[in-house]
Amino acid sequence: MRPETEAELAETIAAARGPLHVQGGGTRSVGRPVTGDVLQTGGLSGISLYEPGALTLVVKSGTPLAEVEAALNAEGQRLPFEPMDHRGLLGTTGTPTMGGVVASNASGPRRVQVGACRDFMLGVRFVDGQGTVIKNGGRVMKNVTGYDLVKLLSGSWGTLGVLSEVSLKVLPKPDSAATLVFQRLDAALAVTVMSRALGSPFEITGAAHDPQAGQTLLRIEGFEKSVTYRADQLKTLFKGHDIAVETDPARVAQIWAGIRDVAPLHDGAGDVWRVSVKPSDAPEVAARLDAGALLFDWGGGLIWARVAEGTDLRARIGAVKGHATLVRGSAASRAALPVFQPEPAPLARLTDGLRKRFDPRGILNPGLMAG
Amino acid sequence: MEMPVPNPGIIARKAQIVSALARVLPAGGVISEVSETRAYECDALTAYRCAPLAVVLPRSTEEVSAVLNICHDMGVPVVPRGSGTSLAGGALPTADCVLLGVARMNEVLETDYDNRFIRVQTGRTNLSVTGAVEQEDFFYAPDPSSQLACAIAGNIAMNSGGAHCLKYGVTTNNLLGVTIVMMDGTVIEVGGAYLDSGGLDLLGIICGSEGQLGVVTEATLRILRKPEGARPVLMGFDTNEVAGECVSDIIKAGVLPVAIEFMDRPCIEACEAFAHAGYPMCEALLIVEVEGSPAEIDEQLAVILAIARRHNPVELREAKDADEAGRIWLGRKSAFGAMGQINDYMCLDGTIPVTSLPFVLKRIGELSKQYGLGVANVFHAGDGNMHPLILFDANKEGDLELCEQMGADILRLCVEVGGCLTGEHGVGIEKRDLMVDQFAPDDLEAQMAVKDVFDPKWLLNPAKVFPLAASESRRTVALAAE
Known part of the structure; x- marks a missing residue:
């Protein structure tokens, strides 16, 4: 099923007699496997409105991400939250869509400074599980009119409604960027360095640690002189460390695309988890995981870990506050282990209640987010 | 503005309700004398007033839980209140409600500079959150104009913004976690000192729900390191159109100021008469502020001033020192006071x-x-x-x-x-x-469905947000169930 308009999408859902497997480009196959008729949003495509002077963009949900990025690039702007491309990690093919980015709240290294996809979402139009078209938010940057269903829909993986149109705030692309590369820090020292940098006034837009490469990375972006100034200030702040500064734009972009897409964990067998914790908890948590490969992003607040297939990572993490998601897992792992963090009972009651209201027949990606 | 007719059955049970509340709160925690409840009859939308049935001033999450549990069981509506600075009547009581004020809950619970967050009780004022971390050169970004008085509880309820949100976002972008008490007294933790949600983004729906989904008693807030410095420029233009174009061009140029404030002629004249900030008399005035080190500020302002010059400004004034910066902001900051004088x-x-x-x-x-x-x-x-x-x-x-x-x-x-x-x-x-002018019935229904899930009896701040006609069936069903 591949509706071409919002009205067709609504008719399709209203007429459905069984579960629907909702997909954008099908590149983010995360969650409990869903059986059902595939409902693709790719037919809902195109940029509805783009006003560079107002930093706002409205697109139909099935619009390819690449098309959006090209349009923004032509005006010297970008999606500030740096959405991850899941294809490399998951081995999927296909075309990532804006709807998929929003439904998965895909957010990359810059999340640590500017915010996640949900933070740049201004409005949604979606169709709920009964086939009703609902709009929320709008296309302006400040809007507190009614409840914020925009946030609720962002990261709901198509389980509350199928997005038909999304509006976002975009930002100017800076002139230049640099990456400070620290060599051979252990995880504890890396997190200390990243925390100190993120707590400085020098506006770090990326802070990651790759133990495989033995590198800890800090990114700064802005006008050229300002980037040079801040790089110098950071070198002074971390006097005594061996720091290389990468300023070649192509190299800087490549480094951070690798972090964004979790490139160091692509190869090699095993399940891949993402763990969200307080940065200072990260070194100890990571040490307990017995991981084959690790990557720390968001100053340590986000840990990617590749472990043996079927490992219950949450048992290893223990009682630390945070949550873990099994992003890449074999069918067996995904059937045996909750993909999304199980919620405490009172929270689960709210989540279930919301699902029942937005999708009373339980037909939209049923079970995908089941804890 | 119409309000629902108070439920006489609840008003008749006042003594019983007050004594039940007094049993779970320390002395002074319940106010029921008419002469004293009147202090809570309105918020900053002063045209509308109504004293509540009783006021409770709990000191802890446990006390809030006990209060809500009682009100839930007795079917009494509850109106939560932060500092009462709402301009929209968000904390306006009804005669049959218990007004729950969080003002006594104002402690800092945890400050963590390495992980860049602060955890506070939500009765704490916005400005005093920054006050708690500024000795380490950190700040809490959302800065509503009422920040001296307004509470974090109200900021979360209304998803408050401020002058600097072009760069730093509003409350929802700076809120990491909450402790929220549901109407039946259940205490829930949502989010925490980490950057995303493990399931549905419930924090996102709680923020901005105007006290209708639960009472937020504690909040984990993102704190940021202060920039090295900030500097404003003032620009005057002959027409609003040109000033508007200038704003658009600045944004397109790739500079992201922390604030772009706009005043028109009536406002400029009033401010000038009141504050004598030395503003030029023109049709439109912009104040643009940028941040960074002195050299970074120079670089950004050079770009901004070049754009402004292309639009033939009648005045272009760059602050050379803190005193001049203060004068540029003086008029803008006294705008509301100036208007109030006239x-x-x-x-x-x-x-x-x-x-x-x-x-x-x-x-x-x-x-x-x-x-x-x-x-x-x-x-x-x-x-x-x-x-x-x-x-x-x-x-x-x-x-x-x-x-x-x-x-x-x-x-x-x-x-x-x-x-x-x-x-x-x-x-x-x-x-x-006016919600019907922005939303179709189905849009409102979807929002009200969220309240159904969080507060099935529609007891929390029930007469707000949704047109009374739209919410009536839900509110009356809840009443009939009593």
Whole structure:
């Protein structure tokens, strides 16, 4: 099923007699496997409105991400939250869509400074599980009119409604960027360095640690002189460390695309988890995981870990506050282990209640987010 | 503004309700004397007043839980209140409600600079959150103009913004976690000192829900390191159109100022008369502020000033020191006080697409003539959040009603051009009946469904946000169940 308009999408859902497997480009196959008729949003495509002077963009949900990025690039702007491309990690093919980015709240290294996809979402139009078209938010940057269903829909993986149109705030692309590369820090020292940098006034837009490469990375972006100034200030702040500064734009972009897409964990067998914790908890948590490969992003607040297939990572993490998601897992792992963090009972009651209201027949990606 | 008829059955049980509440709160935690409850009869929307049945002032999450549990079991509506600075009537009581004030819960619970967060009880004021971390050169970014008085509880309820949100975002972008007490007394932790949610983004729906889903008692907030410095420039223009184009060009140029403030002639004149900031007399004035080290500020301002010059400004003034910066901000910061000196005024809060600015200002001018009421415009131009101030005379028969009608027309205009009814103040009772101009019945139904899940009996702040007619069946079903 591949509706071409919002009205067709609504008719399709209203007429459905069984579960629907909702997909954008099908590149983010995360969650409990869903059986059902595939409902693709790719037919809902195109940029509805783009006003560079107002930093706002409205697109139909099935619009390819690449098309959006090209349009923004032509005006010297970008999606500030740096959405991850899941294809490399998951081995999927296909075309990532804006709807998929929003439904998965895909957010990359810059999340640590500017915010996640949900933070740049201004409005949604979606169709709920009964086939009703609902709009929320709008296309302006400040809007507190009614409840914020925009946030609720962002990261709901198509389980509350199928997005038909999304509006976002975009930002100017800076002139230049640099990456400070620290060599051979252990995880504890890396997190200390990243925390100190993120707590400085020098506006770090990326802070990651790759133990495989033995590198800890800090990114700064802005006008050229300002980037040079801040790089110098950071070198002074971390006097005594061996720091290389990468300023070649192509190299800087490549480094951070690798972090964004979790490139160091692509190869090699095993399940891949993402763990969200307080940065200072990260070194100890990571040490307990017995991981084959690790990557720390968001100053340590986000840990990617590749472990043996079927490992219950949450048992290893223990009682630390945070949550873990099994992003890449074999069918067996995904059937045996909750993909999304199980919620405490009172929270689960709210989540279930919301699902029942937005999708009373339980037909939209049923079970995908089941804890 | 209409409010539901209070439930006489609840009012008749006042003594019983008060004594049940007194059993779970320390002495002084319950206020029920009519002479004392009157202090809570309104918030900053002072045109509407109604003393509550009783006021409770708990000191802990446990006490809030006990209070809500009692009210839930006895079927008593609860209106939560932070500091009572809402301009939308968000904390306006009804005669049959228990008003739950969190003002006594104002402790800092945890400060963590390495992980860049602070955990506070939500009765703490916005400015005192920054006050708690500024010795380490950190700050809490959202800065509503009422920040000296307003509480974090209210900021979360209304998803408050401020002058600097073009760069730093609003409350929802700076909120990491909450402790929320549900209407039946259940205490839930949502989020925490980490950056994303493990399941549905419940934190996102709680923030901005105007105290209708639960009572937030503790909050984990993102704190940021202060920039090395900040500097404003002031620009005057001959027309609103040119000022609007200048804003758009600055944004397109790749500079992201922390604030772009706009004032029109009536506002400039009033501020000048009141604060003597030395503003030029012109049609439109912009204050643009950038941050960074002195050299970084110079670089950004060079770009901004070059753009401004292309638009033939009548005045271009760069602050050379802190004193001059203070003078540039002086007029803007005293704008509301200045208007209050001349007249009673009503402050609106619609948002429009930045590109519609000249058209909307022209229409507001026409409406001003049509209604015979003066309007001064002062607003956050970078994000399109307008605060037209409509001047009226509260002592003149019918003037308030006229002013409200004109306000409604301006807000409908905001919606017509692709904007919204409220950018940062919230709906409360003030914009409740205009919600049908922005949302279709199905859109409102989807929002009310969320309340059904969090507060099935519709006891929390029930007469707000949704038009009374739209929420009536839910509110009366809840009543009938008693």
